[in-house]
Amino acid sequence: MSIPRHIAIVMDGNGRWAQRRHLPRKLGHREGQKAVRATVEHCRQRGVAALTLFAFSSENWQRPGDEVHALMQLFVKALDSEVDELHRNGVRLTFIGDLDRFDAELSARMRAAMARTAGNDALRLNVAVNYGGRWDIAQAARGIAGAAMRGEIALDAIDELTLAPWLCLADQVPIDLFIRTGGELRVSNFLLWQLAYAELYFTDTLWPDFDAAALDAAIDAFAQRERRYGHTSAQLRATG
Ligand code: FPP
Numbered sequence: 001m002s003i004p005r006h007i008a009i010v011m012d013g014n015g016r017w018a019q020r021r022h023l024p025r026k027l028g029h030r031e032g033q034k035a036v037r038a039t040v041e042h043c044r045q046r047g048v049a050a051l052t053l054f055a056f057s058s059e060n061w062q063r064p065g066d067e068v069h070a071l072m073q074l075f076v077k078a079l080d081s082e083v084d085e086l087h088r089n090g091v092r093l094t095f096i097g098d099l100d101r102f103d104a105e106l107s108a109r110m111r112a113a114m115a116r117t118a119g120n121d122a123l124r125l126n127v128a129v130n131y132g133g134r135w136d137i138a139q140a141a142r143g144i145a146g147a148a149m150r151g152e153i154a155l156d157a158i159d160e161l162t163l164a165p166w167l168c169l170a171d172q173v174p175i176d177l178f179i180r181t182g183g184e185l186r187v188s189n190f191l192l193w194q195l196a197y198a199e200l201y202f203t204d205t206l207w208p209d210f211d212a213a214a215l216d217a218a219i220d221a222f223a224q225r226e227r228r229y230g231h232t233s234a235q236l237r238a239t240g
Helices: 014-020 025-046 065-088 104-117 133-149 160-166 212-224 233-239
Strands: 006-010 050-057 091-096 123-131 177-180 199-202
Touching (some): 014 025, 025 050, 025 065, 025 123, 025 212, 050 065, 065 104, 091 104, 123 133, 133 160, 177 212, 199 212
Parallel strands (some): 006 050, 006 177, 050 123, 091 123, 177 199
């Protein structure tokens, strides 16, 4: 059976999970953290190489102040409580996004967790914080424009192949499977460039209810897909 090497997830539905139980939304995010833990562990067990989670988008700053504050506190606590175990399990943690917008202490902790786990290779766990797909493409464009101004690359040489290394996750295997929980059918400015050939999978399950069986269902659906990359089915059969 074909296992996706890299899975990216929009973890949607924490707020609704809490509201349905007449609980404050922040309790939904706390419950969501448990689903993160279970998903990381299950990916590791199933031999997935990389998992990228959308934890906080560039647009999430617009939420009510107390919800943003609760999410920041959750991230700080999660860094304190989870990093030891991730490290013990050989997980390499990377944050992608514009980390400078966070307060200095939180961004320093994120950088410290990345440095601490940098030598691990059991699973790459990428957590997108203050991330947006358009931001990513813009920062890549800024990077390559700087290289062009320094004379390191000719303007004519800028194409898909030379721009790609400037984007987040360029050092990792391509995304095979995109999952969005919570019933919405959109990509919401997640990895716009990197999802070009990902298989898309949507489920009504709310993120706090997403467990090992739900992840297995997504992986099973992925295994049924025919990935053609612009070719025809007949061409794929001919080349095996
Ligand atoms: C979307 O649900 C979820 C978020 C904006 C936050 C995701 C954060 C976590 C799962 C917390 C733990 C994460 C880490 C990495 C420690 P929503 O609030 O938009 O839900 P709704 O659509 O039901 O309102």
